[in-house]
Amino acid sequence: xxNKILGKMxxxxxxxxxxxxxxxxxxxxxxxxxPTFVNNEPARMDNYHRLWSPKLxxxxxxxxxxxxxxxxxxxxxxxxxxxxxxxxxxxxxxxSKSDTKLTLQAAKISIGYKRxxxxxxxxxxxxxxxx
Numbered sequence: 001x002x003n004k005i006l007g008k009m010x011x012x013x014x015x016x017x018x019x020x021x022x023x024x025x026x027x028x029x030x031x032x033x034x035p036t037f038v039n040n041e042p043a044r045m046d047n048y049h050r051l052w053s054p055k056l057x058x059x060x061x062x063x064x065x066x067x068x069x070x071x072x073x074x075x076x077x078x079x080x081x082x083x084x085x086x087x088x089x090x091x092x093x094x095x096s097k098s099d100t101k102l103t104l105q106a107a108k109i110s111i112g113y114k115r116x117x118x119x120x121x122x123x124x125x126x127x128x129x130x131x
């Protein structure tokens with residue numbers, strides 16, 4: 001059993017990258033790629049230790065914390081409320097209306113947007129084509 005925070009690509013494409021520290025526990029001596037099951041639905045493990053299943057696509061959002069358990073016939077993937085040590089400093093995980101999805105809120109950064117030169121508004125910058 002392992003906890004994992006899903007990335008944006010994992011959530012949108014419907015796969016789970018098995019963490020390197022947990023590969024011995026979750027994959028063991030099996031040779032990849034191989035067919036398997038996720039929550040009793042057909043799935044596959046590829047050569048890059050990614051667990052692919054059409055049922056995972058759209059079930060979670062980026063930043064969602066999940067539990068991955070190995071069962072006798074495949075894997076069990078469930079949502080989990082992460083403890084504070086699993087959260088990143090740059091990411092703020094918050095609960096949504098349902099416990100199965102969590103949303104990721106990024107911190108706002110200030111970006112300078114005011115023009116400091118007297119170039120015409122149609123110019124991108126002060127450089128000429130020769131520069």
